[in-house]
Amino acid sequence: MPDAAMPTDPLPDFVVIDVETACARASSICQVGIVGFAGGREIFAYETLLDPRDDFHFFNTQIHGIAAHHVVGQPCFADVHGVIDRHLAGRTTVAHSHFDKGALAAACRVHDRPAIETTWLDSVRVAKRAWPDLPNHKLGGLARYLGITHRHHDALSDARAAGWVVVKAIDHTGLSLADWLAPPRKAAPAPRAARSGPLAGERIVIVGEPRDGALAHRLAALGGRIMTAVGTTTTLLVIAGAADPRTVAIDPQWQKAQASGTARILTEAALLAALD
Structure with missing residues (x-):
């Protein structure tokens, strides 16, 4: 998708990113998807294939279906770094687990581009708190449980699904985005029980x-x-x-x-x- 996907009005409450990689090296990003959300709805989407300038491993291609011939003539990470930075920098960025955060940082290092400064929110942590009784909090299972249309291991679809997980968690719990971003409060020691009283032994x-x-x-x-x-x-x-x-x-x-x-x-x- 071309650079014209930059959001204009309204500004997103948060953006979501997902990447696919060509091999075991986290820097080998071959697809990136970014979706912006505001007021509980999607307001923009950006997706592109990338030439990772790295090897494609069969295992990875089996997962996402992207092979070397699919990225011939596509930009590399350095070419789209500015676009990604304009989507993410200074905003709250959601990713489902820490993988995408690490891959983005690794690609910045390998391609000699500045790190992208953003505030990260892990939608796995959000889902575990919102729906603690689910047997697991993988994106595919969450999408089925919440009725989210989803095509797994497609970067744009994964980003969109993770975004809807956060939207639905906010609606389900009543907690705001700021609440999800706040660090867990470290409780002070509990008060000492009186030696006697009507609740003694409780x-x-x-x-x-x-x-x-x-x-x-x-x-x-x-x-x-x-x-x-x-x-x-x-x-x-x-x-x-x-x-x-x-x-x-x-x-x-x-x-x-x-x-x-x-x-x-x-x-x-x-x-x-x-x-x-």
């Missing part, structure tokens, strides 16, 4: 609030021991009053408590009412 996991938050301190003051995760000794899971129901529904601790059948599940309001 081992409590809280959903919807950090284990060092106001609710944790209140329950610990009543004798409850605040735990990090649901386990065989957990007796109570408490859903914080401010918890978003959509977030609770995908929280792995809530799901573990439901599956175990050994821990009671109560809302904050129900628990505090029972203690009055």
